[in-house]
Amino acid sequence: MTNPLLTDWTGPFALPPFGKISDEDFGPAMERGMEEGRAAVAVIAGDPDAPTFANTIEALERADATLDRVAGVFYNLAGADSTPAREALQRDMAPRLSAYASEITNNAALFARIEDLWSRREELDLTDEQARVLMLTRRGFVRAGAALRGQEAERLTAVKSRLATLGTAFAQNLLADERSWFLDLSEDDLDGLPEFVKAAARAAGKERDRPGPVVTLNRSLIVPFLQFSPRRDLREKAYEAWSARGANGGETDNRAIAAEILQLREERAHLLGYDSFAAYKLETEMAGTPDAVRDLLMQVWHPARTAALADAEHLARTAREDGIVGPLEPWDWRYYAEKRRLDLHDLDEAELKPYFQLDRMIDAAFAVATRLFGLEFAPIDGPFYHADVRGWEVTRNGEHVAVFLGDYFARPSKRSGAWCSAMRSQSRMDGEVRPIVVNVCNFAHSDPALLSYDDARTLFHEFGHALHQMLSDVTYQSVSGTSVARDFVELPSQLYEHWLEVPEVLAEFATHAETGRPMPDALRDRLLAAATYDMGFSTVEYVASALVDLAFHDGPAPADPMQKQAEVLETIGMPRAIRMRHATPHFAHVFSGDGYSSGYYSYMWSEVMDADAFAAFEEAGDPFDPALAASLRDDILSRGGSVDAAELYTRFRGRLPGVEALLKGRGLDAAA
Ligand SMILES: [Zn+2]
Numbered sequence: 170m171t172n173p174l175l176t177d178w179t180g181p182f183a184l185p186p187f188g189k190i191s192d193e194d195f196g197p198a199m200e201r202g203m204e205e206g207r208a209a210v211a212v213i214a215g216d217p218d219a220p221t222f223a224n225t226i227e228a229l230e231r232a233d234a235t236l237d238r239v240a241g242v243f244y245n246l247a248g249a250d251s252t253p254a255r256e257a258l259q260r261d262m263a264p265r266l267s268a269y270a271s272e273i274t275n276n277a278a279l280f281a282r283i284e285d286l287w288s289r290r291e292e293l294d295l296t297d298e299q300a301r302v303l304m305l306t307r308r309g310f311v312r313a314g315a316a317l318r319g320q321e322a323e324r325l326t327a328v329k330s331r332l333a334t335l336g337t338a339f340a341q342n343l344l345a346d347e348r349s350w351f352l353d354l355s356e357d358d359l360d361g362l363p364e365f366v367k368a369a370a371r372a373a374g375k376e377r378d379r380p381g382p383v384v385t386l387n388r389s390l391i392v393p394f395l396q397f398s399p400r401r402d403l404r405e406k407a408y409e410a411w412s413a414r415g416a417n418g419g420e421t422d423n424r425a426i427a428a429e430i431l432q433l434r435e436e437r438a439h440l441l442g443y444d445s446f447a448a449y450k451l452e453t454e455m456a457g458t459p460d461a462v463r464d465l466l467m468q469v470w471h472p473a474r475t476a477a478l479a480d481a482e483h484l485a486r487t488a489r490e491d492g493i494v495g496p497l498e499p500w501d502w503r504y505y506a507e508k509r510r511l512d513l514h515d516l517d518e519a520e521l522k523p524y525f526q527l528d529r530m531i532d533a534a535f536a537v538a539t540r541l542f543g544l545e546f547a548p549i550d551g552p553f554y555h556a557d558v559r560g561w562e563v564t565r566n567g568e569h570v571a572v573f574l575g576d577y578f579a580r581p582s583k584r585s586g587a588w589c590s591a592m593r594s595q596s597r598m599d600g601e602v603r604p605i606v607v608n609v610c611n612f613a614h615s616d617p618a619l620l621s622y623d624d625a626r627t628l629f630h631e632f633g634h635a636l637h638q639m640l641s642d643v644t645y646q647s648v649s650g651t652s653v654a655r656d657f658v659e660l661p662s663q664l665y666e667h668w669l670e671v672p673e674v675l676a677e678f679a680t681h682a683e684t685g686r687p688m689p690d691a692l693r694d695r696l697l698a699a700a701t702y703d704m705g706f707s708t709v710e711y712v713a714s715a716l717v718d719l720a721f722h723d724g725p726a727p728a729d730p731m732q733k734q735a736e737v738l739e740t741i742g743m744p745r746a747i748r749m750r751h752a753t754p755h756f757a758h759v760f761s762g763d764g765y766s767s768g769y770y771s772y773m774w775s776e777v778m779d780a781d782a783f784a785a786f787e788e789a790g791d792p793f794d795p796a797l798a799a800s801l802r803d804d805i806l807s808r809g810g811s812v813d814a815a816e817l818y819t820r821f822r823g824r825l826p827g828v829e830a831l832l833k834g835r836g837l838d839a840a841a
Contacts, residue, residue, distance in 0.1 A: 172194050172197055173186045173194060174190060174194050174195065174198035174239050175198050175201060175235070175239075181549065182562065182569070182605070184553075184572060184605065185242045185592065185605075187551065187552050187553055188551075188552040192252065192258070193254075195239065195242075195243045195255075195258055196258055196262075199236065199239050199240065199243065199262060199266075201235060201239075202233065202235040202237075202239050203266075203269050205232075205235045205236070206232045206233045206236055206273070207269075207272070209232035210229070210276060212228070213225055213228045213229060213232070213279060213282070214278040214279040215278070220282040220283075220285045220286050221286075221293075222286065222295060222299055225282045225283065225286060226283075226299070226302060226303055226306055227598060227645075229279075230302075230598060230646060230647055231598070231599070232273075237594075237646075238593070240266075241591065241592040241593055241594075242592055243255075243258075244590070245554070245590050245592055245609075246554055247259050248584050248588070248609065249554070249555070249576055249583050249584075249607070249609045250555050250580075250582045250583060251344070251582050251583070251584070252582065256341060259337055259341075260338075263336070263337045264330045264331075266333070267330045267333035268326065270329075271313065271314075271325075271326040271329060271330070274309070274314060274315045275315065275322055280310055280316075283303075283307050283315075284307070286303060286307075287304075287307045290303060290304075296644075297811075297812070298645065298811045299645075301648065301810075301812065301813075302647060302648060305647065305648065305810070306647070308453070311441075312441065312449070312452075312453075314326075314440065314441060317440065317441075321440055324436075325437065325440050325441075328433050328437050328440070329437065331429075331433060332433050332434070332437070332763070335426050335429060335430050335433075335760075336430070336760065336761050336762045337761070338426055339423050339430070339757070339760045340584070340757055340761035340762075342415060342423050343414060343415050343423065343755050343761070344584055345421045346386075346413075346414045346415055346417060346755075347385075347386045347387070347414060347585055350385070350386055350410050350414075351373070351377055351379070351383040351384065352383060352384045352403070352406055352410070353374075353381060353382075353383055354370060354374075354381060354382045354383060355381055355382075356381060358403060359382060360399070361397065361399040361400075362393075362397050362398060363393070363397055363519030364519070365393070365519065365522055365619060366390070366393045366394060366397055367382070368615050369390050369393075369613040369614070370382035370384060370394070372614050373385050373387070373390060376580075376581065384403070384407050386410060386411050386414065386585075387579050387585065388585060388611065389611055389621075389624065390613055391407055391408075391411055392623075393518070394407060395408060395503040395504060396503045396504060396506075396518065397504070397507065397518075397519075399504070401500070401501070404500040404501070404504060405498070405500045407500075409500070412499075412748060412752060414754065415753075415754030422754070423753075423755070423760065424730070424753070424754050426760070427730045427753050427760050428726075428728065428729065428730050430760055431726040431727060431730060435722075435725065435726040437449070445722060445723050445724055446722040446723075446726075446766070446767060447459040447462075447719060447722040447723035447767040450722065450763075450766060450768060451767065451768075453654060453655075454655055454771070455656045455774065455814045455815055456656050456770070456774055459723040459767070462715075462719055462767075462770045463716075465770065465773065465777070466712055466715055466716055466719070466770055468828050469708060469712055469773060469828065469831070469832070469837075470709075470712045470716070470741060472832060473704070473708035473709050473712060473835075473837055474705070474709055474742060476705030476837055477705030477706055477708075477744050477747060478705075478744055479705070480506070481497055481744055481747075483509060484501065484502065484505040484509060484746070485497040487508060487509065488501055488505055496745060497745075497746040498746060499746055499747065499748050501746065502706060502746050502747060506702075506706065510699060510702055510703070513702065514695050514699040515695055516692075516695045516696060516699045518621060518622075521621075521622060521692070521696065522619045522620070522621060523683065524680065524681055524688045524692075525619060525620040525621065525622060526617055526618065526620070526680070526682050527577060527617075527618035527619070527628075529678045529679070529680060530629075530678065531575065531628070532678055533629075533674055533677070534628060534629055534665075535561075536674075536678070537668045537671075537674060538636060540793045540798075541668075541793060541798040541801070541802075542565070542636070542640065542798065542806075543565050543566065544563055544565055544639070545563070545564045545565065546561045546562070546563055547562050548560070548561055549561060549562050549572070553576075555576065557578050557580070558574055558575070558576045559574070559575045559576075559577075560573070560574050560575075561573045561574075561575075570639055571595075571603050571604045571605070571606055571639035572603075572605045572606070573606050573607075573608070573635060573639065574592075574605070574606070574607040574608070575608050576607060576608065576610070577612050577628075578610075578611075578614055578618075579611040579614070583609065583611060585611055586611065586757075587608075587610040587611060587627045587630070587631050588608075588609050588631065589606065589607065589631045589632075589634035589635050589662075590606075590607050590609070591604050591606050591638045591651070592605040592606075592607060593605040594638065594641070594650050595638065595641035595642070595646075595649045595650060596646035596649055597643075597644055598644050598645055602646075604638050604639055604641065604649075606635045606638045606639055608628075608631040608632060608634075608635055609631075610624070610628060612624050617682050619682060622696065625669060626666050626669055629668065630662045630663065630665065631662065632662075632665060633662035633663070633664060633665025633666070634658075634661060636661060636806055637650055637651050637658075637662070637806055637809075638650035638651060640802055640806040640807050641806075641807060641809050642807040642808075643807075643809045643811045645811075648811040649809045649810075650809050652809055652810045653809060653810040653814060654810070654814045655768045655771045656768065656774040656775060657771075657775065657778075657814035657817075657818075658775070659771060659774075659776070660775045660778045660779055660782070660805070660818075661805065661806055662775075663775050663779035664801075667779065667792075670697060670700065671792045672693060675687075675688055675693050675696075676693070701834070701835055701836030704835040704836050705837070707750075708835060708837065709744060709747050710748065710749060711772070712773070713741065713743055713747075714749045714750045714751050714769055715769045715773065716741060717733075717734050717749060717753070718758075718765070718766065718767055718768075718769040719767055719769075719770065720737045721733065721759070721766075721767070722766060722767035723767065730753050731753060731754075734749075734752070751769075776831050777826050777827070777828055778818060780826075780831045780833070780834040781822065781826030781827070781831075782801075782818075782821065784830050785797055785822060800820070800821050804817055804820040804821045805818070805820075
């Protein structure tokens, strides 16, 4: 039998043949990908000809073509629609892929060729993009330990392999905890909740074969439950379970895993000659150093904490009027904040929700991309990897640009959160390859599908990442799309969220699900005025997480991360009624892989830029200013990582950004 993953994908848009792939195909196909990669690397390393950019760097870009193609499909499925078989394969593959990558970076003959090219780089007559790819390739090898020999090299390989295994276990434990916990409710327990929360709780109960509604730990259900449920006892139970993810004892407890990960990361940094893991990690970022990160975070922390403490007093007063004795607790914050929101802004999530229909918000995200970048979207038929998934062909001036897949609804087989992945990235080294891009979200099912305003922002956010992939226009895959510094990658996504707030976008697309009427101007104005509401809270929960992440990696690894976490929170004066957005045992950004380790700050780093970048459109007096839109596309979205991030930003804005626009955008400038 032919493995469908290894055939030429000759269907429409060369999409993966989803209907023909079975779980058993992935393992052998990834093995084959690694074999082909090994063979290609052996040819490069053993080439009798002197190294050239083409016979070494370009050949390396090509070596993992099969593996990338298969892994692109597999890892999307493993996150968006996991099965026990896929989980097992993920566990099984993690250390093997890590060992395979080490095998390549440990290839001394290969590294010697790269070093040779690097030493002669001025004479090679490279394009700017080629020079950048050479620099990044060499830096990647050095950072992976290519310059290490003997025992040190072996130890580094072992450390990396163990880290990969631990990262996968961390993520799977978290998924298990999120999946297994639910709280049975009676119909009476739903009193006081808006219809959409009741419906989501009933749907979740059915999904789990329970006799009645349930609260689960899915963000789209638990957050509105905490916002609206007048039952303090139920809020406490649900909130504590949410907080305890990954720290429930037993087999799925992540605390010991986190400690081991931090020890191994420190060892890895020392082996490579860095003072700390944070120093190693930040070398490749726009921020550059731990001090630069801490400086940015503390500039934001102080005004945010001041604002949050003032807000806490207001909320505590209302809580006392409700007869609550004792201090305001974390499970009270969202509930009383929602009440205060009604008082201050007369803005009721339940009143708003009918205006954010999923389909209209998808249309809105598309329409903004049409106006800014000339992209057109036409639905295409599957099969895709799950019945919920919808697909579109993206074109510009009649030319194919990309395939975009949207996978919007929560289901138990999907990990939490929202993300964008490319099943295939753009490149044109061997002819034009156009991307297949997926947005995965966890919106609660309802009929018609309605979003909260936050959900709608998430949709725009992930679509901003998708644009970064779809508009990519570079030669080499290794620098295409979102292959940029971690603290730059959130710029396109966070910037795109601003267009949801543009009044004419809301007027056209925020139409009532039943009446079809546009959102009344007064409601829209209240919505926009309320956008900075409770920013003290959300900034504090975020910055606290970022500071703990940085403290974990900037200096000796803590033996007890939970104690270290407590120390950091104590030092910065964490308000008692707010907890970290992600506490250590469920801090997947930091522990389920290396992606955001000592990099969680990067959302804020990017927000500094997105606030500043959108201000350019505001200064121009037109959110669709054609010249700025063209520059955004040509100087940032199409360039991927082919040019240094600070240089790209400066091309667009004429200068680097400061923290002022962010504080203003969050309504924290008064407290600064
Ligand atoms: Zn993002």
